[in-house]
Amino acid sequence: MDVSEINIPGDTPGIEWRLPVIRFKGNDPAAPKVYIQAALHANELPGTALVHFLCGKLRQAESEERIAGDITLVPQANPIGAAQSHFGELQGRFDLGSRTNFNRDFPLILVRDRQELLDGLDDYPATDRLKRELIHMALGADLVLDLHCDDESLQYAYIDEAFWPEAADLANALDMEAVLLSDGESTAFEEAVGFAWKYEVPGERKAKLPGKLSVTVELRGRRDVYPGMAEKDAEGLLQFLIGRGVVNGGAAGDTTFSGPAVPLDNVEIVRAPQGGTVLFHHDIGERVSEGELLATIVTRPGFAEGDIDIRAPQDGLLLTRTSDRLVRRRGDLMKIAAEQPSKAARKAGTLED
Structure with a gap:
């Protein structure tokens, strides 16, 4: 050596x-x-x-x-x-x-x-x-x-x-x-x-x-x-x-x-539509189905009418999740290795900066 x-x-x-x-x-x-x-x-x-x-x-x-x-x-x-x-x-x-x-x-x-x-x-x-x-x-x-x-x-x-x-x-x-x-x-x-x-x-x-x-x-x-x-x-x-x-x-x-071995085009990056406290309903390693509740964003604590539900865009494997529990608008929440290409537009290259 x-x-x-x-x-x-x-x-x-x-x-x-x-x-x-x-x-x-x-x-x-x-x-x-x-x-x-x-x-x-x-x-x-x-x-x-x-x-x-x-x-x-x-x-x-x-x-x-x-x-x-x-x-x-x-x-x-x-x-x-x-x-x-x-x-x-x-x-x-x-x-x-x-x-x-x-x-x-x-x-x-x-x-x-x-x-x-x-x-x-x-x-x-x-x-x-x-x-x-x-x-x-x-x-x-x-x-x-x-x-x-x-x-x-x-x-x-x-x-x-x-x-x-x-x-x-x-x-x-x-x-x-x-x-x-x-x-x-x-x-x-x-x-x-x-x-x-x-x-x-x-x-x-x-x-x-x-x-x-x-x-x-x-x-x-x-x-x-x-x-x-x-x-x-x-x-x-x-x-x-x-x-x-x-x-x-x-x-x-x-x-x-x-x-699963999937192209990057099949990776769903789920983002927060607004900032707030994130409550996850699923953990990494779980398989989720289209429309299933993934997380809730609490935008106004104490007022349930401000809650935003985040649902799975398609079937797939929950691959990653943010460790932050206070998230910013458009912040990444999780990645899903999905069975079909995502409908979201993606440029060639890496998924994230």
Whole structure:
């Protein structure tokens, strides 16, 4: 195991960020190379806990000479966001300086131009420099996992259709309860990696990328940081690596996935029509039917005539839910993985900012 740091100078004098990187050297040049990062949204820590336990398992495998492919781990991928605290609350999703989501605006380049990501780094602000360092490391791998989480949520993933259904082995290994098939039309980290592979030959777009994988894994909710969960997820991820030939020893697991795998167009994002106190009638993991009562917004406490009922737009699986109980007008309440396309208009790309 090799441990190093990438130094990222701050944008004001006296500031410097340090990005720890853990590497395991494989003994088979033909084996897939892996890149795994966690906490790009710095307040999403289930992935950091997973990598902590996974690292222990990989150290054991290394001592037994079972690591075939190179593995790179970045347990806390965003030291800039981790230092952003506003009135006592960590603000890890958006850069407070530029107001940009840390998981947006990654460079869209070709694989052959990978080295250019590191050219002239001193000309870029710290957040852009961080993004260029991260995607440079990722583009040296075949299997790329970006570990995130939602608010209150089931375990699910965003997987580009170019990697499906081959990626069903990952969904099964991590006991995912749903897969959202993305269109690859954004500048989020995992889609920027996929872009580089799809357009490896200039002017040609590959529809399928066998043997490759770039995925955003949503490891339940932000509060789901427990040793038992992290240990189980780490073991599942290890089994995925064994199945893909990255780590030797043990039989490959089941590669089938029985949960729903739906396009992003089938995701219903239920929003609050007015602000108020939200009373949920259903929990994540429950299946709901069209017209079923999902939540009530209490807009005028003490006056029932001000209550607003929120009903399911169609049948589906209640995938996520906000942890806020005082919601703003048009604030997101929940996501439903539905059986049919939503009637709501949606632009290509990510579901949310």
